[in-house]
Amino acid sequence: MKEYWSKRARDLVPYTPGEQPRQRNWIKLNTNENPYPPSQKALAAIRAAAGETLRRYPDPECTSLREALAATFDLKPAQVFVGNGSDEVLALCFQAFFDPERTILFPDVTYSFYPVFADLYGLSYREVPLDERFGLPLESFVGDNGGVVIANPNAPTGRAVSLCDIRTLLEGNPESVVIVDEAYVDFGAQSAVPLIDSYPNLVVVQTMSKSRALAGLRVGFALGNENLIAALNSVKNSFNSYTLDRLALAGAEGALRDGDYLRAITMKISSTRDWAADRLKRMGFEVSDSAANFLFISHPDIPAKVLLDGLREWGILVRWWDKPRISNYLRITVGTDQEMEALCQALTQMIEGA
Secondary structure, three states: OOOOOOHHHHHOOOOOOOOOOOOOOOEEOOOOOOOOOOOHHHHHHHHHHOOHHHHOOOOOOOHHHHHHHHHHHOOOHHHEEEEOHHHHHHHHHHHHHOOOOOOEEEEOOOOOHHHHHHHHOOOOEEEEOOOOOOOOOHHHHOOOOOEEEEEOOOOOOOOOOOHHHHHHHHHHOOOOOEEEEOOOHHHOOOOOHHHHHHOOOEEEEEEOOOOOOOOOOOOEEEEEOHHHHHHHHHHHOOOOOOOOOHHHHHHHHHHHOOHHHHHHHHHHHHHHHHHHHHHHHHOOOEEOOOOOOEEEEEOOOOOHHHHHHHHHHOOEEOEEOOOOOOOOOEEEEOOOHHHHHHHHHHHHHHHHHO
16 A cells, blocks of 8 residues: 555665664674674764763764864865765765756666665666676766766675776766765775865765774765765755764764774774685685675575575575576675684585585
8 A cells, every 4th residue: 555655655666775683693694784893982982972962963064073084084074074874975965966867877786775766866877787797897887977876896796996997987977976885995995085186076975884883873974076065965954954963973983083993803804705705716606806895606506595595594694686687696794704604614514415
């Protein structure tokens, strides 16, 4: 029953988030969360903010956090926008930079929220096929279009593109905004942030959820030319002036003060990713090159859905999509060494029993 729904709401196919089980006994490798706790500086800042000031609205300009982000990335505060998770930031970007009469481009295999945003806002879009190894065909993203959106590293494949490739996209689309979604950039890809001052059509979107282990706080941010950030503020302030609460603002700023911890846990996760990828290859899996905190794998003999269901019986959650081109692949979040060892042992048993 969809009585009283608007036509747009009736026709929407919403994004499906990864399962969040209420029980605590799962090995949870399905939503690309960080397996390690947040920085102690972030937690201390949250505890300090959890006081009587919660009766007051937070700073609608998020001034202190924007200043901290600007200092971290060597930008001006006016080049920084913050929002309630990178999903909200991306949603506001789709509203601020894209028009219905011009077609936007993003890959056919990428973050599945992009077509949801486009449909929600009535935007025309074209999904550009990645090559057979899930590489980005740059030439297909250059030309007459209303905007370009890519994830770098891409999700769910983990493949990354170089700064040279991003320059090609920016220079080939001077009349369009190019959004580079860098949710996983800290695990091994090159960030496009150094290009911001040279390209007024570039927006870089990042999140505190992955490398900084703050998925529960919901903090995302965009970096770009002051003119583009002003457009985001205009849309945000027409929707919700108070997007981040006091605890999120404090925790995010605390995390930014702990660069050593960020580097330590991203190096640890990247190291675990690499040995797990090598182990899975030796077990007969095809494993996409990953610069993210997850692996994208398939087996030549056992369908991905069979592996998904089998791992669940072992108490291990991973992610699978019943979609063209990727229905025989699993995306596996990189957990701790112990969790990845348990994954490999379970898969070994499944292969031997097949």
